[in-house]
Amino acid sequence: AGHRDVRLNPTAGSGSFGRSWGRKRGADAVLGSVQLAPDVAEAVRRRGPVVALESTIISHGMPYPDNLSMAREVEAIVRANGATPATIAIVDGVPRVGLTDDQLARLAKLGPSALKVSRRDVASCIARGATGATTVSATMLLAHRAGVEIFVTGGVGGVHRDGQNTMDVSADLTELGKTPVCVVCAGAKSVLDIPRTLEYLETQGACVLGYGVDEFPAFFTRKSGCAAPGRVDTAREAAAVVKAGRRLGLGGTVLAVPIPAEHEADGATSERAIERALAEAKEAGISGNASTPFLLKRIRELTGGKSLESNVALVKNNARVGARVAVELAGLDA
Numbered sequence: 162a163g164h165r166d167v168r169l170n171p172t173a174g175s176g177s178f179g180r181s182w183g184r185k186r187g188a189d190a191v192l193g194s195v196q197l198a199p200d201v202a203e204a205v206r207r208r209g210p211v212v213a214l215e216s217t218i219i220s221h222g223m224p225y226p227d228n229l230s231m232a233r234e235v236e237a238i239v240r241a242n243g244a245t246p247a248t249i250a251i252v253d254g255v256p257r258v259g260l261t262d263d264q265l266a267r268l269a270k271l272g273p274s275a276l277k278v279s280r281r282d283v284a285s286c287i288a289r290g291a292t293g294a295t296t297v298s299a300t301m302l303l304a305h306r307a308g309v310e311i312f313v314t315g316g317v318g319g320v321h322r323d324g325q326n327t328m329d330v331s332a333d334l335t336e337l338g339k340t341p342v343c344v345v346c347a348g349a350k351s352v353l354d355i356p357r358t359l360e361y362l363e364t365q366g367a368c369v370l371g372y373g374v375d376e377f378p379a380f381f382t383r384k385s386g387c388a389a390p391g392r393v394d395t396a397r398e399a400a401a402v403v404k405a406g407r408r409l410g411l412g413g414t415v416l417a418v419p420i421p422a423e424h425e426a427d428g429a430t431s432e433r434a435i436e437r438a439l440a441e442a443k444e445a446g447i448s449g450n451a452s453t454p455f456l457l458k459r460i461r462e463l464t465g466g467k468s469l470e471s472n473v474a475l476v477k478n479n480a481r482v483g484a485r486v487a488v489e490l491a492g493l494d495a
């Protein structure tokens with residue numbers, strides 16, 4: 162009782178919402194097999210604003226210690242904008258929604274030696290008692306199990322270039338088709354095939370909105386050359402879309418927020434770095450879930466760290482927007 166999703170989504174928590182929460186005051190709350198940090202559990206219970214954050218961006222997306230300072234700053238921005246941050250990961254086989262600072266630091270230090278966990282990897286990571294950083298797909302899934310509807314990251318995965326042949330299509334896209342979580346991001350990286358990514362999102366029925374823009378953003382740059390399928394101009398409008406989708410039992414939403422102009426990469430420079438990184442990946446036979454981490458690392462090296470600065474700036478901006486959407490959504494539900 163008291164949970165917003167109980168009757169609306171029969172798959173939520175596989176029925177665990179009907180049971181009472183196993184929780185002692187000040188201890189983690191258990192919802193299904195997901196552990197909620199005490200402040201997250203309290204916020205979910207009172208239907209307050211909560212923002213989920215992913216962890217692959219920490220372990221595989223950025224180097225230590227920049228990844229740790231980014232993760233801490235993003236949590237602080239979410240708090241400063243009135244919402245409770247909940248970084249999501251699997252720690253020693255336990256799926257956690259809301260990490261302690263020690264757990265955050267551990268993931269940041271583990272870096273790529275943590276498992277990269279997408280939806281397909283969740284069960285085996287848990288069963289092995291392993292520590293894994295969750296991608297957008299696995300983070301959406303665990304956020305939903307915990308009753309969290311707004312999620313902030315850098316960029317969503319997509320259809321990789323030549324994906325029509327390799328079939329390397331991120332599990333993020335199919336997750337967006339079925340899991341009712343709003344992913345606040347800076348669009349999809351231009352290492353991807355953005356037109357096909359948007360086509361695939363349409364096929365999946367995911368709602369894709371530009372935030373204050375008509376064009377779908379391309380992560381390091383504000384423009385992709387592709388129109389955003391929809392547009393909202395305020396956090397309240399975005400929250401209204403999320404609420405309307407929830408009431409109908411629809412899937413996910415991409416809220417695409419362009420990188421602030423002052424942090425935007427020079428289009429030609431970043432495109433050169435991307436082309437070269439892609440060629441090197443092909444040469445080295447990098448494929449599957451190693452692709453995105455490899456490309457991000459090479460682009461960072463080739464731009465002399467500039468791409469990392471852009472990446473950090475866009476995530477922080479997304480955190481501000483995501484927290485405001487969460488606050489508006491809580492307001493609409495009150």
Ligand code: PSU
Nearest residue numbers: 217218222296297315316318331450453
């Ligand atoms: N955004 C970033 N850095 C990242 C990612 C997103 O700024 O590292 C991660 C997310 O976890 C996303 C993943 O789900 O990249 C996509 O990986 P793949 O292409 O293997 O699906």
Ligand code: MN
Nearest residue numbers: 329330331449
């Ligand atoms: Mn892939």
